[in-house]
Amino acid sequence: MAIITFTLPVAIESPCVGVCALEAARSRCTGCGRTTDEIARWTSGTPEWRRAVMAELPARLAADQSLARDCK
Structure with missing residues (x-):
C-alpha cells in the first residue's frame, strides 16, 4: 500500500x-x-513585503476618500 502525502497551500x-x-x-484598486x-x-511576495504594503493601505x-470629497 502506497502512502500519498498532500501539502495544503498556506x-x-x-x-x-x-x-x-x-x-x-x-493603476490602483479602489x-x-x-x-x-x-x-x-x-x-x-514575502510575508514581510505583504505586511509593509498592507501597512500603507x-x-x-x-487620501483617496479625501480627494473624492474635495472634487465634489
Whole structure:
C-alpha cells in the first residue's frame, strides 16, 4: 500500500475586499488600495513585503476618500 502525502497551500493574508475595480489614473484598486503591480506580485511576495504594503493601505484609501470629497 502506497502512502500519498498532500501539502495544503498556506493561507496568505490579503487586503482584498472583493471590490476589484481598478482606477486607471493611479493603476490602483479602489477596493483595497493596492497597485496593479502589488496585486500581481501578491502571492509571490514575502510575508514581510505583504505586511509593509498592507501597512500603507489605510493611508492610501484615506487620501483617496479625501480627494473624492474635495472634487465634489
